[in-house]
Amino acid sequence: MKILVVNPNSTKAMTDKAVVAARRVAHPDTEILGATGTGPASIEGHFDEAMSVPGLLAEVAAAEKAGIDGIVVACFDDPGIGACREVASGPVIGLCEASVKAASLLSTSFSVVTTLPRSIPVIERLIHGYGLSHLCRRVRSAAIPVLALEEEGSDAREKVRDEILRAIAEDKCEAVVLGCAGMADLTDWLSEETGVPVIDGVTVAVKMVEALVGAGLKTSKISGYATPNEK
Amino acid sequence: MKILVVNPNSTKAMTDKAVVAARRVAHPDTEILGATGTGPASIEGHFDEAMSVPGLLAEVAAAEKAGIDGIVVACFDDPGIGACREVASGPVIGLCEASVKAASLLSTSFSVVTTLPRSIPVIERLIHGYGLSHLCRRVRSAAIPVLALEEEGSDAREKVRDEILRAIAEDKCEAVVLGCAGMADLTDWLSEETGVPVIDGVTVAVKMVEALVGAGLKTSKISGYATPNEK
Amino acid sequence: MKILVVNPNSTKAMTDKAVVAARRVAHPDTEILGATGTGPASIEGHFDEAMSVPGLLAEVAAAEKAGIDGIVVACFDDPGIGACREVASGPVIGLCEASVKAASLLSTSFSVVTTLPRSIPVIERLIHGYGLSHLCRRVRSAAIPVLALEEEGSDAREKVRDEILRAIAEDKCEAVVLGCAGMADLTDWLSEETGVPVIDGVTVAVKMVEALVGAGLKTSKISGYATPNEK
Amino acid sequence: MKILVVNPNSTKAMTDKAVVAARRVAHPDTEILGATGTGPASIEGHFDEAMSVPGLLAEVAAAEKAGIDGIVVACFDDPGIGACREVASGPVIGLCEASVKAASLLSTSFSVVTTLPRSIPVIERLIHGYGLSHLCRRVRSAAIPVLALEEEGSDAREKVRDEILRAIAEDKCEAVVLGCAGMADLTDWLSEETGVPVIDGVTVAVKMVEALVGAGLKTSKISGYATPNEK
Amino acid sequence: MKILVVNPNSTKAMTDKAVVAARRVAHPDTEILGATGTGPASIEGHFDEAMSVPGLLAEVAAAEKAGIDGIVVACFDDPGIGACREVASGPVIGLCEASVKAASLLSTSFSVVTTLPRSIPVIERLIHGYGLSHLCRRVRSAAIPVLALEEEGSDAREKVRDEILRAIAEDKCEAVVLGCAGMADLTDWLSEETGVPVIDGVTVAVKMVEALVGAGLKTSKISGYATPNEK
Amino acid sequence: MKILVVNPNSTKAMTDKAVVAARRVAHPDTEILGATGTGPASIEGHFDEAMSVPGLLAEVAAAEKAGIDGIVVACFDDPGIGACREVASGPVIGLCEASVKAASLLSTSFSVVTTLPRSIPVIERLIHGYGLSHLCRRVRSAAIPVLALEEEGSDAREKVRDEILRAIAEDKCEAVVLGCAGMADLTDWLSEETGVPVIDGVTVAVKMVEALVGAGLKTSKISGYATPNEK
Structure with missing residues (x-):
């Protein structure tokens, strides 16, 4: 295939x-x-x-x-x-569609952690269209530019982890969707650090x-x- | 302005x-x-x-x-x-947004009459996003190509009128939105023929x-x- | 007209x-x-x-x-x-209908700032009926009596401004609807002070x-x- | 009490x-x-x-x-x-609130049969507000004036029964709510004639x-x- | 009966x-x-x-x-x-169905206070199915095991009261549903202490x-x- | 695995x-x-x-x-x-969850064809919980007992095909979900006969x-x- x-x-x-x-x-x-x-x-x-x-x-x-x-x-x-x-x-x-639908199969609720604040309403609208607003606790931003994920020495991954921990504590979500294409290599580490399924869209x-x-x-x-x- | x-x-x-x-x-x-x-x-x-x-x-x-x-x-x-x-x-x-929001100010429910069947799901998704699905009785197609509205001798306008009459009879809608950019000149005639507000998007x-x-x-x-x- | x-x-x-x-x-x-x-x-x-x-x-x-x-x-x-x-x-x-529908044309989400707390559920129910709950972040009260807006020397306008600033910071809303008929003369000042569209219903x-x-x-x-x- | x-x-x-x-x-x-x-x-x-x-x-x-x-x-x-x-x-x-909430406790779906067509959108809007639109198959009218129910010799009750039978056949509803205050005395007869719970609001x-x-x-x-x- | x-x-x-x-x-x-x-x-x-x-x-x-x-x-x-x-x-x-439907007849919004956090998503899903999510401010847990309510000397009832007070202050709810079968004897006391209708499911x-x-x-x-x- | x-x-x-x-x-x-x-x-x-x-x-x-x-x-x-x-x-x-979510990835709307009428409300409630009611045109029954699918000489498969054809014609759905565990071997034939994706849950x-x-x-x-x- x-x-x-x-x-x-x-x-x-x-x-x-x-x-x-x-x-x-x-x-x-x-x-x-x-x-x-x-x-x-x-x-x-x-x-x-x-x-x-x-x-x-x-x-x-x-x-x-x-x-x-x-x-x-x-x-x-x-x-x-x-x-x-x-x-x-x-x-x-x-x-987005792949990962929120995956999240809905693995948890009773999820939050999304994306890069920039301006993507939040875009993602909320997608999730509303996919019919999963009632399972999505919150779409959050780790406030990092998309391309920072590619930069050496950036603390982007720590920022993402901290936002996931806040999502679990504040949103009472059971899974976290990474709202960006560039974080696939972080999922195992993030899942271990946070104790919840961390879902990467590409994967x-x-x-x-x-x-x-x-x-x-x-x-x-x-x-x-x-x-x-x-x- | x-x-x-x-x-x-x-x-x-x-x-x-x-x-x-x-x-x-x-x-x-x-x-x-x-x-x-x-x-x-x-x-x-x-x-x-x-x-x-x-x-x-x-x-x-x-x-x-x-x-x-x-x-x-x-x-x-x-x-x-x-x-x-x-x-x-x-x-x-x-x-679409202009006309369904206008329809919601003039009636308790409306239907949409568009040109081609393939546009129906596009319009339904838009209306869902705009939050007006509960007022939209049905999105219908008069089964005419968009450009037919421009052609001399086409019976497109009669087809649209007949579809509006079916919408009123079958959907019990109170207003009709014309789901196409090219029908603005027909609204007065269509409204007179059908007895309901007929709403053109451009207008x-x-x-x-x-x-x-x-x-x-x-x-x-x-x-x-x-x-x-x-x- | x-x-x-x-x-x-x-x-x-x-x-x-x-x-x-x-x-x-x-x-x-x-x-x-x-x-x-x-x-x-x-x-x-x-x-x-x-x-x-x-x-x-x-x-x-x-x-x-x-x-x-x-x-x-x-x-x-x-x-x-x-x-x-x-x-x-x-x-x-x-x-309410006019201003929340206007807000939905200018922003991806809005909050409402009304006068008294007891009006909050009334407004929430209206917005639910209009189909815009998914775009309304929160209905808030500035905790001022309706008629205070008419009184000389009242600090009502400052209270409204502060509530709008809280709405932007806490609700992440992009526009604010003034949930009261008596604030039309404040919109320009409020919009300048807060940086978002502030929408007055009468207008x-x-x-x-x-x-x-x-x-x-x-x-x-x-x-x-x-x-x-x-x- | x-x-x-x-x-x-x-x-x-x-x-x-x-x-x-x-x-x-x-x-x-x-x-x-x-x-x-x-x-x-x-x-x-x-x-x-x-x-x-x-x-x-x-x-x-x-x-x-x-x-x-x-x-x-x-x-x-x-x-x-x-x-x-x-x-x-x-x-x-x-x-309305009493009877649709009762219907939701006795069946997986219901239809409403009211008197006049003009009441249909009023009732639909109420049911939307009560959160039961997903269980309400259809609001129907038996096309009888409210006061006809009081008139001697009127065929209003037969009309109501026939509309209930249509509701069961066409809407696949499991219960019927009588959308009018004046039909309480008909419920037993209607329920027997139709085989479904027929719910009167006053009761x-x-x-x-x-x-x-x-x-x-x-x-x-x-x-x-x-x-x-x-x- | x-x-x-x-x-x-x-x-x-x-x-x-x-x-x-x-x-x-x-x-x-x-x-x-x-x-x-x-x-x-x-x-x-x-x-x-x-x-x-x-x-x-x-x-x-x-x-x-x-x-x-x-x-x-x-x-x-x-x-x-x-x-x-x-x-x-x-x-x-x-x-759950009885008490949230009762709450919807007595208030414009309610919160639920249950025992364990793991029951929260179960209850949220029920309320979504009953169509009352738009009236339910939040499902909260007082973080007590179900059977603690039966134990002598447990401070379970104080924990429940405090959670209700938090619900009123934070959620702006107008009524509280007790999300557990074992609290029926507490409702009068809880209602007096908190000033809102406190609804017990068995009752x-x-x-x-x-x-x-x-x-x-x-x-x-x-x-x-x-x-x-x-x- | x-x-x-x-x-x-x-x-x-x-x-x-x-x-x-x-x-x-x-x-x-x-x-x-x-x-x-x-x-x-x-x-x-x-x-x-x-x-x-x-x-x-x-x-x-x-x-x-x-x-x-x-x-x-x-x-x-x-x-x-x-x-x-x-x-x-x-x-x-x-x-059900697998197949309606699959259908939502392949079409803009789908209908479900199940065996018995009494399963219809069960399935409708599931789909409401999964958040896909807005894409589900209708849940239909082919009116065959579950075990008939196992019987030699039964015309169950023709009944299913005919119901799918009715779903396409009447519901304007773009895909059909088979609402029963026992039809997996029919999907290829049904898809060829009907021209739409026919989705089997087990698969x-x-x-x-x-x-x-x-x-x-x-x-x-x-x-x-x-x-x-x-x-």
Whole structure:
């Protein structure tokens, strides 16, 4: 099975990290392909998200042509998922949807820890659309820029851990979702430090796409996700 | 006051129609500017919508620079509204949000009549996000292509009227929202033929932007709609 | 266009203030008429609200007879709106509905600051009915009596400002709705002091009625808001 | 224990009928007192409802002074309940709230059969506020005027039965709530004819008030239902 | 009328206490029967709850055979209510459903104070299912083991009172529901100490069953609660 | 990885069928273990469900002791899932939760086709709890007994196909969930006949458990799903 992990922002280092995270958990017979968008260097808010989508769709269309089986959109804002589902025949999953649905299978409530405050309302709106607001205690920000996760010597990981501990203490949540694509390598350490399931989007999205493809399922093509009309 | 009516698809005829509709209801001292996107010729589904947004944002950014007071995004799928709100300082409203909120002020329930079946789930999801699902009886399609509304000799308007009559009879709705940018010139005739308020998105969006600007209100800039971060 | 601003309580000074606020933002060709109810001196809770409605309806009926185009019910508890919509042919809007719907067009979340604690559950219930609970962070009280806003030397305005600052800090809201009819003259100052859109109900309700009338829309008369049955 | 059954409309015959229904089910040691409002002859829509409330509140206040233990507001539109709860110290229940909450204890879903179509949106809005929309299959009208239930030779009861049978067949509901104060004497016959619990509001409201009073419970007085402020 | 109060856990002392509480409020002509399950000694979480249900159902079936009129399941987790409703012909009510519905009739919002933290998500899920999440401010735990309520010299009752006072101060709730079967004897004292209605599940469940039986109502048998199929 | 597929009813043939379905889609390195409950021969309603849970929990506890990695509860009513999650350390998923969450990843709306009408409200309540009511068009019954699926010569499969076709035509759903454990072998045929994704619970539940285990995730143990308390 071939799965595309497509990073809609244009920072190749983040793609590489996501691909590493994906390969770490994928089955040996799953081939993980990486692709990088042509949009902004990081996705911080609605504008960045919107600007990243055409490049993302080009990658999805190319992969579809090449016979891809399923697609992970490696961004927590779930940009362009509906559009990707129109273009692809296999399953397409974004990080937020994958991880909050995973959290709902492992706990009675969860909180999300994201990077920047401006992403909070974006994520809240996604979770409302996914129908899981009643299980989401709070969307929190560790107040770190997305790219800080890539910097040497940054204390970003400690900030994330501390925010998780605050989430457990204040929100009484039972699991924590990492609201950013770049934290996959931290989950084991964070889970050990905090005692709760810490869920990384890339990891669970890859496994869920594997699961749906393995179950023989594809995206429905009869209405909302039908192939785009020819013009 | 200057209001931009920006059609995110690339069909100039639809822009012109929207501008005419806007000018018909705008105050004499409101200047209506029109702009046309660079995306698909019509917006039929998620893919078309996503592809239209960068061109839309370019128009919004240009208008913002030129001192626009408020913006109407003249498409019923409300593409890129969050991104536009980050770019613009004045109010930005899409047709779906404007018209379902107007309907909620004039009736206890409404149905939506759109063009193509594939737009139904897009609109349902928007209305869920706007919190008005409990007032929306049903989103219906008159099963006509978007561009048919522009064609001479098409029976599109009769199809729309008949679908409205079915909505009243079957859904027991009290108002009908036209789920498409190109029907503004039909509202008076449709309202007379059917006996209910028939709400056109361009019309009410223009008036609502006028209202918010006239009230001295602007888009909040402290978090979700803050100006895009410099990269 | 003629718009009636009807204050359902019997305090003429509040009517006058609302009319001034309305005229400040109305278009030059909109005539603002004021009317005062015969109910309690202020509306603080369900009982006061209920007692104010018959007097309110009498004013609405008189205005309807005299050919009014639209009506603003100048009280934040939105008393008798459904009944007014049965009596009037044009649009009728209350302050809470107008301002929370405006807030939803300008921000991803808002809080409400009202006067007395006992109004909090009334307003929460209204917002639940309007479908906007998911965007409303919190309804807060500045703990001031309604009529204190009219008193010389009261520190009511500072209390309101401080409550708004607390709302921004604690609720992470992006806009604030003033939950009272008597604060229209404070919005500019409050917005400057706090950095967020501060929304006054009279102001936005007048502009929204203007917008709906200007769009040629009237209240639906086929079911829920049909003219009262003759007895 | 003394319970007031107050009919907010001014048709004494309906009060008498409600009192008879109440006495039929009340405990022998419960004294049922009847009172009639000064509003419209029947409550058909928002306007009638609003006009009935001051008279209703006067009866409630008088009964409160005389030491009433609990109050049933004998109208299915639940007029002025919040205001009555401010005035009364004991429990106050309206017919809609009592009967849909009873239905939710006896079935997994229910439909409501009311008299006039114009009451449908009023009842839907109440049920939304009570949080039971997910259990309410549909609010239906048997298309009979409220007062027809009082008329000799009317076929109103057959119409109600037929609508219940349609509700069971089409809505797959498991219980039916009678959406009108005047049908208490029909429940046994309707239940036998249709095979489902048929719930009359007066009956269950009286029993629920008895239950709450018997449990030693009173209306909370610390905020939303606090005694009206002195002016 | 005969009402069974069945305690699904196997601690006879808790049954006795519930029966005493039930008899304290039941009408003189209501016979209260007690029964004790064969499950765990206390119900603390999903596992205990599940293990208690077969014993509970055996008691319900026996009582049904013996002609019981209605049933109270004396546990706040509402275990096996749907199954009991299939077995019984009369009304069946659990403590959580009874008390949150009672709270919704007496206040505009309530909080729940339960014993152990692990019961919080169980209760939150129940309240979500009952449709009352929008009125429930918070489910809190007084952090006491269920059986401590039975122990001499325990400070459990003071802990409960203090948690109620915190609920009023922090949650701004207007009523408090006691989220445990064993606190019925504390309600009067707690209500006096705190100034809000304090609602005990056994008390209100008994009275609600009395009310429904007294209204002549039984559980619907046409679908969701139909008698179990013979195998 | 070892996954237990536990059928909570006592019909060994259904277990075998589920195990076959599970093995058909599991990875070669996943070992599928089967277990059969001691409850009713089939689960048709709340009573059967409740009676099946202790036997189910015994199997889960035994498997947990033996080091199982994850568990599928092979019944569409999701019996005892919370209790299983307390007992197990790995992920536990029921068929309804697995398949409706899968459907939400592949389509914008789905319907469920179950066997008996009495299961409809059970499933509706589950979906409400999972937060997906807004995507579920309708829960339908093909009106066949659960065990008919096992009988030679039954026309059960044609009935299911016809109900799916009706769901597509009438509900405008884009995917169909099979609301029963015994239809796994029909999905390919049904999907071909109907043109939409047809989702079988066993299949997707096994793949989702594989996914969560493969992602290194376990059930949260800090509150709602903590190990049962010792008594």
